[in-house]
Structure formats: C-alpha cells, structure tokens
Amino acid sequence: MKRVLMIFVKIIVVLIAIIGGIIAIMFGLNEFVFNRESIKSIFEKVEDEQASVTKYIAYGTHLNIEGEIPEKTEEIRDINLVLIPLNKSEVEINVKYEETENGYKFHTSDLLNKGINLEEFSKSKYYIFAKVEYGKNKKKYYSLGNKTDYKNIEYYTITRENTNNKVVVKFDVYDLDDRDIEYMQIEARKSKLPKDVYDIVIDPGHGGSDTGAEYGGYREADLTLEYSQKVKEELEKLGLKVLITRTGNENEETFGTHSVYDEDGRVNLVGKSKAKYVISIHLNSITEENSESGVEVYTAPNIDFKIAKTFSKNIVEYAKTNYSTLTATYGKMDGVYARTFKDWEIEDSINDANSGGYEPYNITENTPYLYMIRETGGIATGAYVDGRNKEYGKNNYYNSNIGVEAYLLELGYLNNDENLKSLIENKDGYVKGIVETVKQEMLEN
Numbered sequence: 001m002k003r004v005l006m007i008f009v010k011i012i013v014v015l016i017a018i019i020g021g022i023i024a025i026m027f028g029l030n031e032f033v034f035n036r037e038s039i040k041s042i043f044e045k046v047e048d049e050q051a052s053v054t055k056y057i058a059y060g061t062h063l064n065i066e067g068e069i070p071e072k073t074e075e076i077r078d079i080n081l082v083l084i085p086l087n088k089s090e091v092e093i094n095v096k097y098e099e100t101e102n103g104y105k106f107h108t109s110d111l112l113n114k115g116i117n118l119e120e121f122s123k124s125k126y127y128i129f130a131k132v133e134y135g136k137n138k139k140k141y142y143s144l145g146n147k148t149d150y151k152n153i154e155y156y157t158i159t160r161e162n163t164n165n166k167v168v169v170k171f172d173v174y175d176l177d178d179r180d181i182e183y184m185q186i187e188a189r190k191s192k193l194p195k196d197v198y199d200i201v202i203d204p205g206h207g208g209s210d211t212g213a214e215y216g217g218y219r220e221a222d223l224t225l226e227y228s229q230k231v232k233e234e235l236e237k238l239g240l241k242v243l244i245t246r247t248g249n250e251n252e253e254t255f256g257t258h259s260v261y262d263e264d265g266r267v268n269l270v271g272k273s274k275a276k277y278v279i280s281i282h283l284n285s286i287t288e289e290n291s292e293s294g295v296e297v298y299t300a301p302n303i304d305f306k307i308a309k310t311f312s313k314n315i316v317e318y319a320k321t322n323y324s325t326l327t328a329t330y331g332k333m334d335g336v337y338a339r340t341f342k343d344w345e346i347e348d349s350i351n352d353a354n355s356g357g358y359e360p361y362n363i364t365e366n367t368p369y370l371y372m373i374r375e376t377g378g379i380a381t382g383a384y385v386d387g388r389n390k391e392y393g394k395n396n397y398y399n400s401n402i403g404v405e406a407y408l409l410e411l412g413y414l415n416n417d418e419n420l421k422s423l424i425e426n427k428d429g430y431v432k433g434i435v436e437t438v439k440q441e442m443l444e445n
C-alpha cells in the first residue's frame with residue numbers, strides 16, 4: 001500500500017514538473033511571438049516612402065548617422081531615431097534636424113566622438129527607425145534605406161573583465177507580406193576578441209633612421225619608445241589588449257626609412273587593429289632653445305575635447321610639469337590643440353599634386369594636419385592618402401567608415417632644459433598621467 005502511494009506521489013511530481021515546463025515554454029514562446037509581432041506591427045506602420053542614411057561612421061567608441069526623411073507635414077513637433085530591441089524597451093536617440101526642399105535632413109551629433117555609444121550595446125538585435133512626431137499626439141515611422149556604399153561596421157567593445165561584445169551595424173530587408181522594406185539594424189552579441197583586434201594602439205613616435213628631435217645627447221625616438229613600452233605594460237595590467245607600432249631594435253634599421261604608409265607601417269597597423277583609440281607619443285622641439293615648454297595634446301578639430309583635456313591635466317599633475325606655453329589659433333584649451341591645414345598649406349598641396357601629376361587631394365581648413373590623427377580616422381577625419389601620389393604608399397583604410405580616435409601627445413620640449421630634466425627624471429609620472437587618463441576616460445565610461 002505504501003509503495004503504491006509512493007508511486008502515485010512520484011507521478012504527481014513528474015506531472016507538475018511537465019505542466020510547469022509547458023507553461024514556462026508557452027510564456028517564453030509568447031514573449032518571443034509577441035516581440036516578433038510587435039516588430040511586424042511597426043513595419044506595417046512604416047511609411048511607404050523610405051528615409052535614407054547618407055553617412056554612418058564609427059569614430060572611437062561612438063556611431064554617428066546622417067540621413068534624410070521625405071517628410072512633408074507642415075508642423076512637425078520632433079524627429080528622433082528609435083532603437084527597438086527584441087526583449088527590451090525601446091531607446092530614443094535625439095538627432096539634430098533641419099528642413100530641406102525634400103523634407104528633413106538629420107544627424108546624430110556635430111562631434112565625431114559623440115552620438116550613439118557602441119559600448120552600451122549588449123546581446124540583442126536593434127531595429128532603427130526615424131520617428132516623426134506631429135499634430136497633437138501623432139507619430140510616423142520611417143524605415144532607413146542605405147544611400148551609401150559603406151561597408152558594415154564590425155565593432156568590438158573595449159575589454160572589461162576579459163569579455164567583449166561584437167556590435168555589427170548593417171542594413172537588411174524585412175519581408176512584410178507584400179513589401180520588401182530595407183532597414184538599418186545593430187546586432188550585438190558576446191564575442192571573444194579576434195586575434196588581430198585590439199583595444200588600444202600605442203605608437204612610439206619616429207624610430208629607426210628617423211630619430212625625431214635631438215638635444216643634449218637624447219633622441220626623441222629612444223625616449224618615446226621607453227615611455228610607450230611602460231604605458232603598454234601598465235595598460236595590459238588593466239586587462240587591455242594593446243598593440244605597439246614598433247618595439248625597437250628588431251626594426252630599428254627599417255622602420256624610419258620605410259614609409260609610414262607601407263603595409264606594416266604605423267598607419268596601416270592602426271587601421272588593421274580595429275582598436276578604439278591610438279595614443280601617439282612624441283617629444284617636442286622648437287627652433288629657439290628654451291623658448292617654449294610644456295604638454296601639448298593634439299586631436300581632430302570636431303570632437304568633444306574631454307578626453308584630451310584629461311590627458312593634458314593628468315600629465316601636468318602626475319609629471320609635475322606645465323601646460324604648453326605655445327599660443328596658437330588652433331589651441332582649444334589648456335594643453336589641447338587641434339591643428340588643421342592652413343590656407344597656404346592647402347595651396348602647397350595642390351601645387352605638389354600638379355607638379356607630381358596627380359589629382360589634388362580634397363583638403364579643407366577642417367582637415368587635421370597631423371597624419372597620425374587624420375589617416376587613422378578614415379572618412380571621419382578626411383584621410384586621403386589613397387596611393388595617387390606615387391611617392392607614398394597607401395593608407396588601406398583611408399576610405400573606412402570605422403575610425404580610430406587619435407591622441408597625439410607631445411609630453412614636453414626636448415630642447416627646453418627644464419622639460420628635459422623632468423622628462424628624464426620623472427618618466428613614471430608621465431606614464432602614470434597617460435595610464436590614469438585611459439582608466440578614467442576610456443575604461444570607466
């Protein structure tokens with residue numbers, strides 16, 4: 001009798017487990033179906049006319065999108081982009097917009113390193129629509145077609161606790177009953193960092209036969225290598241995957257003489273790394289000894305200078321040195337400079353092209369002058385070394401919509417005696433200033 005009861009109890013337990021399982025599956029399935037359906041219901045709502053993307057670029061950790069919406073309603077209240085993820089609530093992204101002949105054009109940010117933060121995407125698929133609000137409480141959704149010939153963006157988030165996400169920005173077609181609708185999407189999932197992908201590149205300025213500045217028996221190329229190797233070591237202790245563009249003596253003979261645009265030159269190394277940031281380390285010099293001193297951080301002109309400002313502040317504080325005394329129109333704030341082409345430099349470049357027999361580059365007064373900042377940013381920063389000048393190699397990534405955010409640090413003037421003393425005696429201070437900035441601005445954000 002007891003045994004029969006035991007079997008009966010067992011059967012009940014198993015039944016409860018099975019029914020529970022079925023209910024759980026149904027709820028899970030329901031949610032899945034509900035989400036698929038809600039996406040479908042949005043595609044059913046989208047306007048017949050498509051909005052279009054005219055530019056989409058990742059620079060550093062951020063994505064920026066520009067586009068056009070064929071919206072003719074007289075009084076619109078607002079335009080936003082909406083990201084609709086499966087299984088999560090929708091995210092609204094503010095855009096700047098203005099009326100045009102054919103509707104509106106919009107862009108996510110005026111600053112290259114602002115816009116949509118790619119670091120924030122975790123495991124999901126996000127559909128992107130333009131949402132136009134008008135009238136009292138009405139809204140329209142537009143799907144985004146691709147008007148560019150850009151490639152998909154494949155982005156890897158910065159390594160934190162040994163993990164990364166792969167974030168892909170691309171276009172696809174939604175097959176609605178009687179319509180094929182092109183749409184933009186961001187897909188994110190956990191992923192191991194591929195072998196050739198890095199978080200940060202450290203670039204010790206000059207090298208090989210190019211010694212850089214020389215003064216008092218010291219050579220810029222030697223010192224920048226020393227600082228860079230220490231910075232790399234410290235960043236690796238934080239769990240970051242760091243690429244260094246040269247390691248010293250094994251390429252001492254060749255590095256300086258071969259072009260920075262060779263296959264394994266520093267520009268192509270940075271492009272290939274898919275890193276988020278490149279930090280190029282230099283020491284300054286000026287014609288008249290001891291006439292200037294201090295720290296200069298160089299960046300692209302159209303970015304948020306917050307990281308640059310932290311670099312200059314931290315280096316000044318930890319190395320007990322000073323902000324640069326250099327006054328220049330392209331100085332942005334204490335120790336922060338965004339050097340762009342000047343009129344006569346643009347003219348020079350056109351003359352060079354004419355005498356070299358190639359089509360002049362498209363250089364504007366907004367184009368970064370320093371190649372490590374310009375060429376590593378791709379389309380975002382107006383990179384142009386595309387091989388048309390036969391005296392140079394080619395930047396394979398000049399036309400890339402994935403830009404590496406560049407900071408070129410002039411730690412001090414080698415031919416300033418006070419700076420030189422500090423640069424030699426206080427190396428760890430400079431290294432700490434750089435590493436702390438990476439920690440504060442790139443890792444903890």
Ligand SMILES: [Zn+2]
Pocket residue numbers: 205206212213220282283284
């Ligand atoms: Zn230099």
